[in-house]
Amino acid sequence: MEKTRVLITGASGQIGQALVQALVDEFGERNVLATDLKPSEAFSHFEELDILETNHYQKLVGGFKPTIIYHLAGILSAVGEKNPSVLWKVNVQGWINTLNIALENKVSKVFFPSSIAVFGPGSSLDYTRQNVALHPTTVYGISKVAGENLAQYFFRKFGLDVRGIRYPGIISYQSPPGGGTTDYAVDIFYQALDSGRYECFLSGDVRLPMMYIDDAVRGTLELMQANAESLSVRTSYNFGAVSFTPTELATSIRKIIPDFEISYAPDFREEIANTWPRNIDDTPARRDWNWQHQFEIDDIVRDMLMKLKEKNTLRSKKN
Numbered sequence: 001m002e003k004t005r006v007l008i009t010g011a012s013g014q015i016g017q018a019l020v021q022a023l024v025d026e027f028g029e030r031n032v033l034a035t036d037l038k039p040s041e042a043f044s045h046f047e048e049l050d051i052l053e054t055n056h057y058q059k060l061v062g063g064f065k066p067t068i069i070y071h072l073a074g075i076l077s078a079v080g081e082k083n084p085s086v087l088w089k090v091n092v093q094g095w096i097n098t099l100n101i102a103l104e105n106k107v108s109k110v111f112f113p114s115s116i117a118v119f120g121p122g123s124s125l126d127y128t129r130q131n132v133a134l135h136p137t138t139v140y141g142i143s144k145v146a147g148e149n150l151a152q153y154f155f156r157k158f159g160l161d162v163r164g165i166r167y168p169g170i171i172s173y174q175s176p177p178g179g180g181t182t183d184y185a186v187d188i189f190y191q192a193l194d195s196g197r198y199e200c201f202l203s204g205d206v207r208l209p210m211m212y213i214d215d216a217v218r219g220t221l222e223l224m225q226a227n228a229e230s231l232s233v234r235t236s237y238n239f240g241a242v243s244f245t246p247t248e249l250a251t252s253i254r255k256i257i258p259d260f261e262i263s264y265a266p267d268f269r270e271e272i273a274n275t276w277p278r279n280i281d282d283t284p285a286r287r288d289w290n291w292q293h294q295f296e297i298d299d300i301v302r303d304m305l306m307k308l309k310e311k312n313t314l315r316s317k318k319n
């Protein structure tokens with residue numbers, strides 16, 4: 001059997017840092033190459049790579065010969081609204097570069113990170129199913145719809161084994177979030193520990209689907225290990241776990257930090273959030289590759305506060 005060798009683009013980001021660690025644990029450091037525009041201290045096997053620089057990208061893939069590429073490089077929703085043409089170049093042209101290079105170099109599997117931002121008005125946002133109308137309101141969402149369709153196109157036309165997930169808001173402790181609409185659900189933990197209070201950029205009752213990083217990484221690896229024949233979705237799978245409002249998250253935090261206070265000052269991100277699903281129906285993922293989440297809201301809160309406290313203790317010991 002061919003030895004697994006993995007290349008990750010956008011590895012220094014919120015999901016990348018956690019995913020690289022899991023891949024190194026599974027396949028060993030020399031078989032996992034982390035790449036990004038910016039280096040991260042976390043990796044010992046790292047190459048700088050701009051996915052828009054195709055010559056360098058070609059050389060890197062030709063030299064390392066990955067069997068799998070996880071394509072995480074991208075620009076997120078809130079940042080993208082401020083510079084749509086840069087987002088389009090990175091999220092769409094960068095993805096096409098990855099697909100072409102994967103095909104030319106006979107890479108066996110490619111992973112695409114889509115998002116709940118593909119949905120919009122007309123997607124039945126109370127409980128959003130896999131196959132609904134996709135009319136996103138952000139350039140980010142539009143780029144992800146294009147990306148999903150390109151994934152399916154390369155699968156159907158060239159037989160490239162591309163697999164994708166529509167991530168909800170990801171909550172993680174490894175690195176700060178990258179400028180998305182669900183970032184509040186990470187920032188709130190830093191502020192809860194630092195000052196005991198948080199001013200939220202969404203209103204208290206805005207419900208969004210969320211997932212803990214441990215679930216997100218495990219689910220991603222499980223999708224990539226599933227039998228190709230069992231996969232019925234080649235755009236990107238709905239991928240669900242929990243769903244909550246800022247008020248509900250604050251209530252859960254108060255079970256551990258009783259004096260925690262939250263206030264609300266909604267900004268432009270509220271408008272984006274209001275066009276995203278409140279709950280996700282991920283029946284196809286649960287049926288096709290046995291997806292099951294493990295972390296409920298109170299589990300996420302307990303683990304996040306514990307992990308961030310451990311990081312703070314380590315940092316103050318170093319100083």
Ligand SMILES: NC(=O)c1ccc[n+]([C@@H]2O[C@H](COP(=O)([O-])OP(=O)(O)OC[C@H]3O[C@@H](n4cnc5c(N)ncnc54)[C@H](O)[C@@H]3O)[C@@H](O)[C@H]2O)c1
Nearest residue numbers: 010012013014015037050051073074113115167169170178
């Ligand atoms: N974090 C979430 O909640 C979430 C939700 C849905 C989808 N996603 C998707 O998952 C992927 C990873 O998300 P993340 O949260 O880790 O994002 P992030 O912003 O934290 O990381 C993205 C990384 O891509 C890198 N990058 C940007 N432009 C690049 C370029 N031209 N060449 C190479 N690298 C480049 C950045 O330096 C950054 O490290 C993205 O495609 C994102 O759209 C994330």
